[in-house]
Structures are given as C-alpha cells and as structure tokens.
Amino acid sequence: MANRKIGSGIYLVIDPAMDEVTLLNKLTLCLKEKLLAIQIWDNFKDKQNITELIRKICELCHAKHIPVLINNKWELLNNSLLDGVHFDKIPENYAAIKENINKPFLSGLTCTNDLTLVEWASENNLDYISFCSIFPSNTANSCELVNLSTIHQASKRYSLPIFLAGGIKPENIDQLKELNYAGIAVVSGIMSTDKPDESIKNYQEQLNSI
DSSP: OTTSOOOSEEEEEEOTTSOHHHHHHHHHHHTTSOOSEEEEOSOOOTTOOHHHHHHHHHHHHHTTTOOEEEESOGGGGTTSOOOEEEESSOOTTHHHHHHHSOSOOEEEEEEOSOHHHHHHHHHTTOSEEEEEOSSOOSTTTTSOOOOHHHHHHHHHHOOSOEEEESSOOTTTGGGGTTSOOSEEEESHHHHTSSOHHHHHHHHHHHHHHO
C-alpha cells in the first residue's frame, strides 16, 4: 500500500477518541464511497488499545485499497499495518526517522504561510503537503489561516501534490476554484454527521463541479 502515490480527491481524517463502535461504523459507511486516504489523528484516549484500534482501521481500509496514515506518531508504523505518517510540523532528524521505519511509507506535512515548510517537504521527497487552515475551523483551531496567494506560489514553485484543510464545506468549495490542488482533507464535515457517506457524496459532487 505504501508504494502507491497519493492520488486526488477526499482525504479523510478520523478521531480515535470517538467511541470505537461509532467510529468503526461511520468509517465503514465512508468506505462505501471513493476516498484516497485515511489519517488517524493522534488524539488517543488514556489507556486506549492503540495497536488494536489501528489494526481494525487498517483492515477495513485495506480491503478497499485505501492507505492509512498516522498523525505524527511515526514510531507506530513499525509492527503495524499503517502505510504512512503525516507530520504537523517538520520533525527533528527526519533522516534518522526514515532509517528507523522498517518499510516504505507515505509521508505528508502540514504547511502554513511559511513557504520554507514547502521547500523542506520538497527537498525531503515527501508525498504531499496539506495547507491548514483554509477557513476558520473548530477542528483546525491550532492552524493559522493560509493566504490563497501562498498556495498559488507553492503550486508554481513546487511539484508536490497540494491538499487543502480546515473549515472546508460543500458550500465554500467554489471559493477554491482558482487554486491548483489535488484534493481536500476533511474531519468534522464528514465524521460529525449521521450519514458520512452522504456527506462524502456531497463533497465529491462539489469538487467535480469546479
């Protein structure tokens, strides 16, 4: 799975602190629709069986040929079915991290208005970058708002696939039509709904209409 490249479309971020039965049921519904990747946010509960939850998530996703990435906790890649890691900031000693991961893996980085982050991601051959936050968002409240001009510059200077995250809803996707990007990363816009598969369809319809 990790040998594949990140494609285009919807990149779903899930919260492992959600009730496990609810999380897995919603994820199963989501997997009825086309998704390009799943990221497990590093928001684990105390005394949670992280290894077992990751196994369950990966088995569901791999049955649909969808890669699963972990947020920040790269050490969990070893001895698990995880396919990659998404870093919220540039990790210390990335070369050592790569040596310590015992398999090929996908990698991404959250970027802001600081283009040196994009430059680092490009120089280190990451698979994609994600700009956050595009719009105000409760689930991306630690991110600064990204200027659209920053994304324009990044797409012109670098060849990395670009994802957009933070506050993106079907009704504001049309505001992104002038940007060159591979897809969107969504959290609450899908997983907070009772019918996440219908939410994905709605997002996809809006993306396809641009």
